[in-house]
Amino acid sequence: MKFKSGAVLVLAAVTLIAGCDKRPALQAVRLDTLRAQEDYTLVHAVAPGETLRSVAELYYGDPERAAEIAAGNGLADPDRLAVGDDLLLVFSEDEWAGAERRYRARIPYNQGVDALASGRLDAAETFFDEALGIDPAFDDARYNQALVQLRRGRNEVAEALLLDVWARRPEDVDVLAALGNSLFYQTRFGDSVAIFRELLARDPDHRQGAYGLARSLTEAGLIESAVTAWEAYLRLDTDSVWAERAREQLRGLRGG
DSSP states (O other): OOOOOOOOOOOOOOOOOOTTOOOOOOOEEOOEEETTTTTTEEEEEETTTOOHHHHHHHSSSGGGHHHHHHHHHSSSOHHHHHHHHEEEEEEEEEHHHHHHHHHHHHHHHHHHHHHTTTTTHHHHHHHHHHHHHHHOHHHHHHHHHHHHHHHOOOOOHHHHHHHHHHOOOTTOOHHHHHHHHHHHHHHHHHHHHHHHHHHHHHHOOOOHHHHHHHHHHHTTTTHHHHHHHHHHHHHSSSSSSHHHHHHHHHHHHHHH
């Protein structure tokens, strides 16, 4: 069934820096509300690239609510979403207020993403701060603010932001990749090794994590482990600029 369309907001993808994966783009959002007997409900039309976890993150601020959405919409296979499918979402009054805050915060957030993509770091920092002022629980804005701080070389500030996000998103490999980089640039190589190992335990094929681990082991002076890590990276990546750098590292570690 179709419902009248409300405001539409398209969320841009997050810029990749320092070896971190690009975050998933949040697609078009219809912020309609249907009120019945003090219930707050919303119908969301599935957009390209969306998953139940991304929808749950968008509206509830918690990707783990995906199972609840699936059950509420009678989805036997939650991985088989089709573009244009309607999902009925149900909120408490407090949850609805949170969804509205997230929706409003995405205006400066998108502006911050654009500014970061074009290298306008002052503007990006201001926009992400504005987004977080509207919605302090907006972890994507906090993550991107950390990327801004990494580009500025403010690695301790970036670390604090990323630790805050990681506490709520322990499975998020993008956050781990950025956190590992923030530690590496503080020359805390033992800590960065631990973070990149945790990342790869969650996603063994994560190229940025594999590269970060090999680089951290090299700087830590753990030669044998570094050789093994560079070899593992080259099994994931054979023909990029990063692969050539990995081969150079291996030649150096092996004495030419």
